[in-house]
Amino acid sequence: MVVKLYYDAMSQPSRALLIFLRSNAKIIPVEEVPVALRKGEHLSKDFANVNPFKKVPAIDNDGFKLAESVSILRYLCRTFPVADHWYPKDSQKQARVDEYMAWQHLNLRAFGSMYFRTKIINPMMGLPVNEDNLKTFGKQLDDVLGVIENIWLKENPFIAGKELSVADLLATTELEQPGMAGYDVYKGHPKIAAYVSAVKAKLQPHYDDAHVFVYKLQAKAKL
Template sequence: MSGLKLYYDLMSQPARAVFMFLKSNNIPFEPKPVALRKGEHHTDEYRKISPFGLVPVIDDNGFTLTESVAILSYLSDHYKVADHWYPKNPQARARVDQYMAWQHHGIRLFGSMVFRIQARVIEPRMTNEPIDPKRLAAAKANLESVLDQMENIFLKDNTFLAGDDISIADLLGICELMQPYAVGYDISAGRPRLAAYVERVKGRLPCFSEAHIMVHKIRSMWLKPKAGL
């Protein structure tokens, strides 16, 4: 089948971001689910599509591309979407790029770390070791720091992470914020701008609930044994 194919797992934050971009812009695509929990990304067959063995990946009529930032940038330029997603104006685009460069060692790194350590579905199941409270405390401290940066730097004078309208930066940002949320972490405690931002982004994405169905399932599992963190 020709056309655009998306290889993804909704457990993956970057995959959710690309999924929501396509859905929000009514770009037709053939869904190609890859079950990370079953190790389908490690198969020889999948490695032919993604040498890194990661999601997301797109195949656009034979043009294969990995890495969510590259994918979102490409899709924004290649398909006819509203300019606010990835502005043509050099300065406005640079603000989007600035956030996307920061996020790798910011919210993505530390939000994922808290999720991996605390979530019963990943650690300690992978290592058969109990949760290390010191390691978790350090990860949470780092997460608090980057959440403050989102509140006090990116959202200080902006409605969205890179300006006054939603962009591909926000798709990546909201998906990373939802990862620690999945294990009951209150990402917006004491951060009114971040709390309002989360609701603002959700309001712009009708496909948000569909994309985050796995996040809500994990959160339900996590919160069952105890009332909170």
């Protein structure tokens, strides 16, 4: 049951799946299929046959095609005998993972993505940086980071409890994104800094491998 992963490492959820599949390579046979968003490869007719929404990530598991990172992570955890901590079978522990995955779309993912898009993607498309929007998204992102520290990480070392889960893959890859636009998510947020370090330590070398290009852009943004 080979899983083809269609991804672009510039995409946060793509990186989350890339790390997950590489961490479970002995359990889940995977074929990595890069899709270059910057070249518009996700808009091709061939890719539309994999994902009609024309977005990454997406998978093809022996003919079963699936889009949306949260759905893909749940499917993989149900289908393959991965360690229980990724997506616990215990109903309450699983609900905590689901709770974060539902929350993140309109919070960390939304504001982090919009800050990145406003500062980086829009200029690449020939659009000027809207400084008012950038300031607004920055304020909203800072508010969300406070919520992560004071609610999600208030009593536990990881997002959904005492153990690493797929929620942490989604959280950390999103936390990395604003850094490419010069936004330091760690400034004034020591819990987040410690949290990301802990997740990285558990997922090496796959975490850093998935972020090679991201780190280059982060370093450039600091110059």
